[in-house]
Amino acid sequence: MPQLIVETKGLTRRFGELVSVNEVNLEVPKGKIYGFLGPNGAGKTTTIKMLLGLLRADAGTIRMFGQEMPENSLDILRKVGSLVENPSYYGHLTGYKNLKILSTLLKLPDRRIGEVLEIVRLTSSANRKVSGYSLGMKQRLGIAAALLRGPQLLILDEPTNGLDPAGIQEIRHLMLSLAHDQGMTILLSSHLLSEVDTIADEIGIISSGRLVYQGALELLERRRGKVLEFAVERPEEALRTLLLQGFIVERKGNMLSVAAENASMPQAELFKLLGPYGIMNAREHSKSLEELFMELTGKGVSL
Numbered sequence: 001m002p003q004l005i006v007e008t009k010g011l012t013r014r015f016g017e018l019v020s021v022n023e024v025n026l027e028v029p030k031g032k033i034y035g036f037l038g039p040n041g042a043g044k045t046t047t048i049k050m051l052l053g054l055l056r057a058d059a060g061t062i063r064m065f066g067q068e069m070p071e072n073s074l075d076i077l078r079k080v081g082s083l084v085e086n087p088s089y090y091g092h093l094t095g096y097k098n099l100k101i102l103s104t105l106l107k108l109p110d111r112r113i114g115e116v117l118e119i120v121r122l123t124s125s126a127n128r129k130v131s132g133y134s135l136g137m138k139q140r141l142g143i144a145a146a147l148l149r150g151p152q153l154l155i156l157d158e159p160t161n162g163l164d165p166a167g168i169q170e171i172r173h174l175m176l177s178l179a180h181d182q183g184m185t186i187l188l189s190s191h192l193l194s195e196v197d198t199i200a201d202e203i204g205i206i207s208s209g210r211l212v213y214q215g216a217l218e219l220l221e222r223r224r225g226k227v228l229e230f231a232v233e234r235p236e237e238a239l240r241t242l243l244l245q246g247f248i249v250e251r252k253g254n255m256l257s258v259a260a261e262n263a264s265m266p267q268a269e270l271f272k273l274l275g276p277y278g279i280m281n282a283r284e285h286s287k288s289l290e291e292l293f294m295e296l297t298g299k300g301v302s303l
């Protein structure tokens with residue numbers, strides 16, 4: 001069993017009638033990049049704020065580094081760097097000066113500023129005013145600030161939101177090097193699977209406050225079943241026949257999609273069954289991860 005850096009049990013938060021986070025059991029293993037995914041409003045920020053002690057939980061427990069939150073928040077949060085929602089800066093000051101203010105507050109040596117600027121590749125822009133930075137640069141400055149104390153856990157809420165593809169790529173490289181070269185554990189949220197699927201080791205998918213999937217990305221990949229698609233001349237009757245045979249079928253116009261994982265019958269049999277309804281076209285394809293994600297979050301089904 002890998003060591004868990006973050007472990008929540010039954011974590012719940014309500015806002016009035018709305019249960020924003022509903023009995024979430026998060027497990028973030030040490031040294032991994034954990035992609036926390038879900039559509040807007042699913043409960044990612046609320047969960048993250050509870051981890052950081054910025055919001056109180058209504059029920060459930062949070063353990064980080066093996067200690068209970070919020071009782072040991074001082075001890076715990078010393079080891080955590082975070083970037084939640086839009087970070088605030090002094091636009092009229094340089095990137096360096098902004099970090100200097102923070103490092104003075106944290107009583108850190110000045111050399112640390114140079115180190116984190118180097119890590120986020122802002123060294124050459126360190127003496128420019130932040131008001132002239134691009135969104136991606138501002139985001140990297142926020143990450144530099146989160147790194148100042150040399151955290152063991154980095155929590156980033158939608159760090160690539162609003163960035164262009166190049167900016168997204170920069171952040172991805174940065175995450176990979178922090179996790180792999182420095183052994184940092186990273187929890188990052190996103191509403192787009194495509195933003196984390198190339199870098200995350202583990203993912204958690206939250207939908208309407210509930211964690212609907214958690215585990216290695218490869219395991220999710222394996223759930224990508226095959227789908228057989230048939231265009232037929234008489235789809236109504238063909239659909240009825242397939243449903244009667246116990247197939248899982250979806251119909252769009254004259255196109256029938258049959259879930260192959262449920263088809264114990266060989267493909268040839270399926271052709272024989274559909275033959276009388278006039279097969280015009282047939283093809284097989286695998287569900288994309290994106291389709292699986294949409295299914296999970298759209299229908300709120302639990303894996």
Ligand SMILES: Nc1ncnc2c1ncn2[C@@H]1O[C@H](COP(=O)(O)OP(=O)(O)OP(=O)(O)O)[C@@H](O)[C@H]1O
Binds near residue numbers: 043
């Ligand atoms: N302070 C609050 N008061 C009332 N409702 C809130 C508050 N904060 C969050 N919510 C509600 O809780 C739900 C979850 O919000 P949350 O911000 O955690 O979602 P999210 O997954 O982070 O989405 P986004 O990416 O849009 O921020 C939403 O329906 C939101 O409207």
